[in-house]
Amino acid sequence: MSLDSVKHVILVLSGKGGVGKSSVTVQLALSLARRGHKVGVLDVDLTGPNIPRMFNVEDKKVTQGAGGWIPVPVGTASENGGSICCMSLGFLLRDRGDSVVWRGPKKTAMIRQFMTDVVWGELDYLLIDTPPGTSDEHISLAEQMRTVNPDGAVIVTTPQAVATADVRKEINFCRKVGLDILGIVENMSGFVCPHCSECTNVFSSGGGKIMAEQFSIEFFGAVPIDPSFNLMIESQSSEEGMKTSLIDQYGKSKLWPIFKDVTEKLVAKVNP
Numbered sequence: 001m002s003l004d005s006v007k008h009v010i011l012v013l014s015g016k017g018g019v020g021k022s023s024v025t026v027q028l029a030l031s032l033a034r035r036g037h038k039v040g041v042l043d044v045d046l047t048g049p050n051i052p053r054m055f056n057v058e059d060k061k062v063t064q065g066a067g068g069w070i071p072v073p074v075g076t077a078s079e080n081g082g083s084i085c086c087m088s089l090g091f092l093l094r095d096r097g098d099s100v101v102w103r104g105p106k107k108t109a110m111i112r113q114f115m116t117d118v119v120w121g122e123l124d125y126l127l128i129d130t131p132p133g134t135s136d137e138h139i140s141l142a143e144q145m146r147t148v149n150p151d152g153a154v155i156v157t158t159p160q161a162v163a164t165a166d167v168r169k170e171i172n173f174c175r176k177v178g179l180d181i182l183g184i185v186e187n188m189s190g191f192v193c194p195h196c197s198e199c200t201n202v203f204s205s206g207g208g209k210i211m212a213e214q215f216s217i218e219f220f221g222a223v224p225i226d227p228s229f230n231l232m233i234e235s236q237s238s239e240e241g242m243k244t245s246l247i248d249q250y251g252k253s254k255l256w257p258i259f260k261d262v263t264e265k266l267v268a269k270v271n272p
Contacts, residue, residue: 002068002116006040006123008270009150010182011141015170016163017132020187021156022050024223025129026233028154030250031263033082037124040071043088044111044141045131047100052090055246056236062091068117078247087118108140115144132166134173142177151270152180154220158188159207171215182220182269184212185262189222192254199224218269220262226255 003009012025022045029039043051052058055074063070071085089100089110102110120126131137153174157167174181186208190199205222212219232249250256 002118002120003126003148006120006126008125009128009145009148010125010266010270011128011130011145011150011153011179012156013130013138013153013170013174014132014156014167015134015173016157016166019132019156019158019163019167020223021045021132022054022129023229024154024156024185024187025127026051026054027223027229027250027255027259028263028266029084029125029127030247031256031259032125032127032267033078033084033247034080034251034256034260035263035267036078036080036082038082038122039084040120040123040126041084041086042114042118042126042128043086043090044114044137045129046089046102046107046110046137047131049088049090049093051086051088051129054233055084055086056233057086058090060091062087065119067119070119075245075247078245082247084247085120087114107137111137111140112144115141115148134169138173142179145179150179152182154182154266155184155217156187157184157208157211159186159201159204159222161207164207164211167211168215171217181215181217183218183262183265184208185220186222188225190224192224192226192228194227197254218265220265221258223255223258223262226253229253229255 012021014021029041032039043049057072060072071087074084077083189205191202192199209219
């Protein structure tokens with residue numbers, strides 16, 4: 001099994017699309033790497049694989065090693081030794097615009113291959129970025145996870161009632177398949193003005209915290225929209241962006257202190 005040397009396996013889930021699961025996954029990976037951990041990111045959103053673009057490794061190719069696929073490294077290691085590598089269907093597509101039109105059995109086979117044929121090596125954390133809903137991909141993951149014994153899932157929502165209504169279904173799904181829920185992150189909880197840094201609650205706030213209290217789940221924190229983070233992600237290929245590793249760049253982000261707190265709660269949860 002390719003996950004034998006992985007200490008902790010954590011899924012990032014949400015029953016709602018567009019809540020920023022990939023953004024949360026990327027920032028969890030960056031925050032864990034800044035703590036000196038070796039982190040892997042597995043992107044199983046087969047119809048919308050965004051992880052390669054967010055890590056600026058879209059032009060990289062997956063190589064075949066003696067034991068299976070070798071995950072793609074993200075930039076250079078941080079100053080304290082933290083590192084990130086990732087695997088995604090996006091590396092196997094010829095073009096970013098190519099659509100993936102697969103029925104359930106082929107999706108299931110692809111996820112099984114990701115879970116068994118990727119040579120992750122020694123990892124402290126493997127984060128699995130999932131698509132929205134409770135469909136084929138989630139059922140396949142739940143089946144594959146029975147032999148892995150994952151630590152649990154981080155649930156991502158936005159504050160609005162229409163989002164939390166769908167995320168409740170994901171919580172029920174986790175409980176039905178026996179997957180522990182580690183905590184809830186409320187994403188897009190306000191908008192940070194790039195000029196004055198004032199935070200405005202564009203989409204309201206507090207919905208994720210209320211839901212966490214209702215289900216007796218730990219609330220990891222509220223994360224606002226910060227345009228400067230998006231700019232940092234998009235400018236990685238620039239001359240300035242290539243001088244410093246993304247892990248070290250993230251230390252200057254306004255979102256780093258928030259995710260530092262989220263990560264501390266997550267680490268405490270999986271290392272009781």
